[in-house]
Each structure stands twice: as C-alpha cells, then as structure tokens.
Amino acid sequence: MADLRQAGSALLAAAQLQDFRALLDAAFDGDFSGDDWAHALGGTHVWIDGPAGVVSHGALVERTLVCSGQVLRTGYVEAIATAPAHRRRGYASDVVKRINALIREQHALGALSTGTPEFYERLGWERWRGPTFVNGPHGLERTHDDDGGVLILRTPRSPELDLHGDIVADWRAGDAW
Numbered sequence: 001m002a003d004l005r006q007a008g009s010a011l012l013a014a015a016q017l018q019d020f021r022a023l024l025d026a027a028f029d030g031d032f033s034g035d036d037w038a039h040a041l042g043g044t045h046v047w048i049d050g051p052a053g054v055v056s057h058g059a060l061v062e063r064t065l066v067c068s069g070q071v072l073r074t075g076y077v078e079a080i081a082t083a084p085a086h087r088r089r090g091y092a093s094d095v096v097k098r099i100n101a102l103i104r105e106q107h108a109l110g111a112l113s114t115g116t117p118e119f120y121e122r123l124g125w126e127r128w129r130g131p132t133f134v135n136g137p138h139g140l141e142r143t144h145d146d147d148g149g150v151l152i153l154r155t156p157r158s159p160e161l162d163l164h165g166d167i168v169a170d171w172r173a174g175d176a177w
Contacts, residue, residue: 002048002050003090004046004095005049006044006045006098006102007044007045008043008044008045009031009042009044011017013101017041018025020054020057020079021037022071023054023081024037024079025124026083026084027081027083027084031058032081034167034174035172036079036174036175037156039059039061039172040078041117042061043059043061043062043078045057045058045059046058046059046099050086055082055086056091056092056094057081057101057156058080058096059079059093060076060099060102060103061078062074062076062107063076063111063170065109065110065111065170066135066167066168067128067131067161067166067167067168068078068162070161071165072108073109074108074110075091075103075106075107075109075111075153076110076112076113077110077111077112078112080095080112092119093123096120098124100123103153103155104153107155108155108157108158108159109152109153109154109157110125110152110153110155111151111153112125113149113150113151113175115121117148120151123155124153126152126163127150127151127163128152128163129146129163130159130163130165130166130167131142131144131166132144132166132168133168134169134170135168135169135171136176141176141177150177153175
C-alpha cells in the first residue's frame with residue numbers, strides 16, 4: 001500500500017529530505033544537481049511512501065513569472081520523479097494531481113519546465129508557445145533552449161493569457177527554468 005503525503009520543507013526531518021534527495025539522484029541517474037535540489041526546497045513536498053520508503057516525489061515552490069506583461073505569483077513545480085523500480089504505476093500522476101490541487105488553491109498560475117510535456121498535458125497543463133526569458137543579473141536574457149518546454153496550469157485566479165507572448169522567470173542559480 002502506498003500513502004500520499006505532503007509537508008513543507010521546514011517541517012521535514014533531515015532524514016526525510018535525504019531520502020527525497022536519494023530518490024531524485026537515482027531517478028535522474030545522477031543528473032540531479034545541487035542547484036536542482038536547492039530549487040526543490042522552501043515550499044511544499046508531495047510524496048508517496050511505500051512499504052520500503054519513498055517511491056515518488058514532487059515539490060511546489062513559489063516564483064514570480066511575467067506572462068505577456070502580467071506579474072503573477074506562481075506555484076512552480078520542481079523535482080518530480082519516481083524511483084526506477086516503481087515507475088508506470090501512476091505514482092507520479094498522483095503526486096502531480098495533488099500538486100495541481102495545491103496550485104489551484106494557492107496561486108494565480110502554475111508553471112514548470114520539462115522535457116516530457118505530454119505527461120503533464122494529460123493532467124491539464126498547457127504549453128507556453130511564446131519565447132522564454134529570464135530576468136538575470138544583466139537584465140532580460142533570452143532562454144531559447146527552454147522554448148516549448150515551459151508549461152502552465154491555469155487556476156480560478158488566472159488572468160487572460162496570450163500563450164504566444166513572452167514569459168519571463170526570475171533569475172536563480174542553475175537552470176533558469
């Protein structure tokens with residue numbers, strides 16, 4: 001039996017956070033950096049525990065995005081992964097569905113960046129079709145490589161959005177998106 005749980009980073013024991021990090025390292029085959037981990041902290045973790053420990057994880061953090069000129073408080077999704085031995089059982093879908101509910105309750109918009117947009121599109125996410133940017137230390141910088149991989153989730157508080165307009169993320173170390 002698997003249990004869906006959630007808690008803020010500050011409420012979790014160091015051992016639990018270490019378990020999440022170990023899962024992410026295994027799931028991303030060693031391609032989960034310290035910056036990636038830092039991006040997943042400070043918000044709400046949603047995870048599934050199985051009999052042998054955590055099997056799937058996701059995090060929701062707050063970021064500010066500018067979408068077609070509108071500044072929006074955004075629930076940003078990070079660190080979605082399932083342990084390799086537990087994939088294809090719907091665990092990541094269950095984690096994302098809970099995160100979707102949190103976004104709809106707490107934010108004007110949800111956003112994420114992914115190389116597998118189809119997974120999220122079937123769960124209600126939409127691709128941002130316009131150009132991506134980051135507001136970096138040297139001003140507005142174009143992030144061409146992120147075009148087509150940024151998705152949004154509308155909430156009851158979402159304004160009208162032009163999905164072909166510009167979308168700008170706040171700067172952070174590591175991957176901008």
